[in-house]
Amino acid sequence: MNILVTGGAGYIGSITCVQLIAAGHRPIILDSLVNAKAEVVNRIEQVSGQRPVFVQADVRDRARLVQTLREHAVDAVIHFAGLKAVGESVAQPWRYYDNNVQGSLVLIDAMREVGIQTLVFSSSATVYAETLDQPLHEGSVISSNSPYGRTKLMAEQIFSDVVAAEPTWSITALRYFNPVGAHPSACLGEDPQGVPNNLMPFIAQVAVGRRSALHIFGNDYPTPDGTGVRDYIHVMDLADGHLAALRYAHGRPGHHVFNLGSGRGLSVLELLSAFGRACGKSLPYEFSPRRPGDLAAFWANPSLAEELLNWRVQRSLDDMCADSWRWQSQNPNGYESS
Numbered sequence: 001m002n003i004l005v006t007g008g009a010g011y012i013g014s015i016t017c018v019q020l021i022a023a024g025h026r027p028i029i030l031d032s033l034v035n036a037k038a039e040v041v042n043r044i045e046q047v048s049g050q051r052p053v054f055v056q057a058d059v060r061d062r063a064r065l066v067q068t069l070r071e072h073a074v075d076a077v078i079h080f081a082g083l084k085a086v087g088e089s090v091a092q093p094w095r096y097y098d099n100n101v102q103g104s105l106v107l108i109d110a111m112r113e114v115g116i117q118t119l120v121f122s123s124s125a126t127v128y129a130e131t132l133d134q135p136l137h138e139g140s141v142i143s144s145n146s147p148y149g150r151t152k153l154m155a156e157q158i159f160s161d162v163v164a165a166e167p168t169w170s171i172t173a174l175r176y177f178n179p180v181g182a183h184p185s186a187c188l189g190e191d192p193q194g195v196p197n198n199l200m201p202f203i204a205q206v207a208v209g210r211r212s213a214l215h216i217f218g219n220d221y222p223t224p225d226g227t228g229v230r231d232y233i234h235v236m237d238l239a240d241g242h243l244a245a246l247r248y249a250h251g252r253p254g255h256h257v258f259n260l261g262s263g264r265g266l267s268v269l270e271l272l273s274a275f276g277r278a279c280g281k282s283l284p285y286e287f288s289p290r291r292p293g294d295l296a297a298f299w300a301n302p303s304l305a306e307e308l309l310n311w312r313v314q315r316s317l318d319d320m321c322a323d324s325w326r327w328q329s330q331n332p333n334g335y336e337s338s
């Protein structure tokens with residue numbers, strides 16, 4: 001299939017493009033490069049042996065979107081394009097609603113004009129409300145405590161309403177848990193700008209000497225070792241989840257929702273110690289106060305995706321750390337030096 005991949009130059013999108021090519025699909029990347037580098041397209045070619053079409057455009061640019069969908073005879077869309085920093089969304093909510101909600105609306109509008117009705121959407125575990133009832137399943141209560149999270153909830157709601165209004169659509173929301181790791185070639189990985197917000201890239205930058213120590217946000221949570229517990233998923237498994245979702249959803253109308261996670265919760269200290277094994281040294285850390293808005297513990301019940309998509313994670317915690325370390329050590333400044 002010809003697949004439009006919005007945000008395809010980003011962390012998860014780029015690796016999904018490699019897996020799409022490996023499965024015989026043709027990705028067409030549309031990305032504004034607001035949070036990515038053009039070098040990513042060269043890296044995708046290097047890894048997959050095929051250069052994807054790359055259109056530098058904003059997903060809110062309806063005319064470019066319609067033109068791209070037509071010109072490349074697109075069969076289905078995977079919609080990664082969006083802003084994702086929770087703290088920034090609190091400081092600049094208007095940017096998040098415009099980019100993530102308006103972007104999704106313009107995409108639907110352009111797809112309607114061209115007559116394309118298969119869409120896979122990057123949602124997030126952040127749409128779930130805080131609850132002690134773990135693991136989270138697709139029917140768990142939803143509600144979000146950040147503007148970023150609310151953009152994901154709103155987009156899911158919009159897509160569900162679109163399917164209710166025009167039941168021939170097939171729209172799948174994939175609720176990712178915590179994506180980590182890199183492509184095993186070390187050519188593609190996460191390249192955050194400035195100080196990383198997320199745990200794994202921060203640890204990797206400590207390991208490579210760019211940061212002096214990890215600050216662990218809170219050691220008094222009601223978890224086995226007092227640090228926060230999350231469900232980390234290898235980005236390669238996540239990418240494969242998109243292929244499984246496409247296989248399932250193409251030609252199957254409806255609004256589908258799946259958790260993509262491992263089903264296992266890991267603490268900050270457990271992840272840090274696994275990374276230490278991967279890089280061969282123990283990494284410095286200090287305890288800091290809790291980060292506002294953080295939850296103590298959540299992880300996925302991935303059984304719906306196992307049952308219907310025939311998908312489950314294949315990669316271990318050690319794979320996540322080894323691949324993340326290989327990427328970070330071979331690209332200490334991310335894509336910058338290329």
Ligand code: NAD
Binds near residue numbers: 009031033079082178
């Ligand atoms: P990323 O920032 O690396 O990728 C997003 C890509 O979208 C970037 O390349 C960026 O340049 C592009 N983009 C953003 N706004 C755009 C716009 N208006 N038009 C065109 N391109 C635009 O992030 P990622 O980690 O790869 O995340 C991909 C998607 O998955 C996002 O929607 C994110 O919210 C969602 N998600 C990410 C995580 C995570 O922890 N990484 C977890 C759950 C959900």
Ligand code: WQD
Binds near residue numbers: 126202216
């Ligand atoms: C994981 C754990 C922190 C950094 C975020 C978004 C969520 C989703 C995934 C997009 C927590 C601790 C972290 C650090 C630390 N993104 N930590 N020191 O918060 O689960 O989820 O990314 O949808 O929406 O909120 O991920 O990697 O930031 O944190 O101690 O320097 O690591 O407190 O327990 P989080 P994270």
